[in-house]
Amino acid sequence: MYRFLLSPKWIAGLLGFLLAAATMVWLGNWQLDRMHQKRAANAAITAAVEADPVPAGEVMPSNASEAVPSDEQWRKVTVTGTYLPEQMVLVRQRSFPDGVGLEIVVPMAADDGATYLISRGYVLSSGGADELPDLPQTPTGEVTVTGWVRPAVAVDSAAAEVSQIGGIDSVRRLDSQTVQDEMGQPISSGYVQATSESGDPAAIERVPLPELDDGPHLSYAIQWFLFAAITLIGFGYVARREAIDRLLADDEGWDETPTEVAEGPDLVSQGSAKGR
Structure with a gap:
């Protein structure tokens, strides 16, 4: 049923989908690494700010x-x-x-x-x-x-x-x-x-601390992982549809022969009736 997957065209397609999914997983892990780096930097900033x-x-x-x-x-x-x-x-x-x-x-x-x-x-x-x-x-x-x-x-x-x-x-x-x-x-x-x-300096706006949050990295990572999953599921769906289409085509070709055979006896019967 799925022997067509061994053809060069489908093997190339599968490798392309796998490469795309692997790239998306890598990008998701990269975003997670950036999130961990941000958390470490935030922790360092917090500790430094609170120190004497x-x-x-x-x-x-x-x-x-x-x-x-x-x-x-x-x-x-x-x-x-x-x-x-x-x-x-x-x-x-x-x-x-x-x-x-x-x-x-x-x-x-x-x-x-x-x-x-x-x-x-x-x-x-x-x-x-x-x-x-x-x-x-x-x-x-x-x-x-x-x-x-x-x-x-x-x-x-x-x-x-x-x-x-x-x-x-x-x-x-x-x-x-x-x-x-x-x-x-x-x-x-x-x-x-x-x-x-110290003293009585003129009013001035101080440069504030950076925002101490995780940023959008976690949501970006989840999006990349979802894209990778959708890519693999998409290939599975395309392969499944191809298999079903091939199976239906084979079934239609198989039904034609019984129909012709079934009509044969009717013709023979009609011929016998005329000869009587």
Whole structure:
């Protein structure tokens, strides 16, 4: 009944369906892996946020040429020093909960002798990409900042290129090495995403934590697994229909012979009746 499946055409079709289903299963497992990675990252962020802050110098490399260790990202740290507002860098085209704007990054000459990049917060864009909105005043004097350690490495070198917005340096992606080269002095790798500053700083919107959820990965994985199952079931359905069609065709060919044989005796009988 299913011998036709051994034909080259059907074998090729089966292999194609199996390849498609295997690809979909792989994509489903990939989405599950991403979900587990997201959960691990969320757990690390939660643990870091709830931990007591430590001095930034204990976890952040003192030179931009060194990468921030992955297990130190999102660590809560403190930095005490003086801001260098003339070295401010604006990170443009950043998305925030209430719109697109500029992230305000200001170097700080710290009491421990290092220079750290501090992301103080953000302002929303008020016009075109080259239009500078009103920026909050940078605190003067000694300031203590508390925040989270974040890496600052631009994979695309073009995104780290420095341009000017209203006379202030700006980049599309913050890169410690690029800022260090612009400043002409060593700075710490990564940056501190500030949550608070001592004294009485001007009102500023802080960059929030990322959403700590699993994202859509589980639903995507289920969809890919369903697609794989539908693909295999679809091949089974097509093969079953082909088998039924072949069987019906064989049955119709078999019924024709008995009909002709059945008509034969009638003709013979009619001939005998005429001869009487």
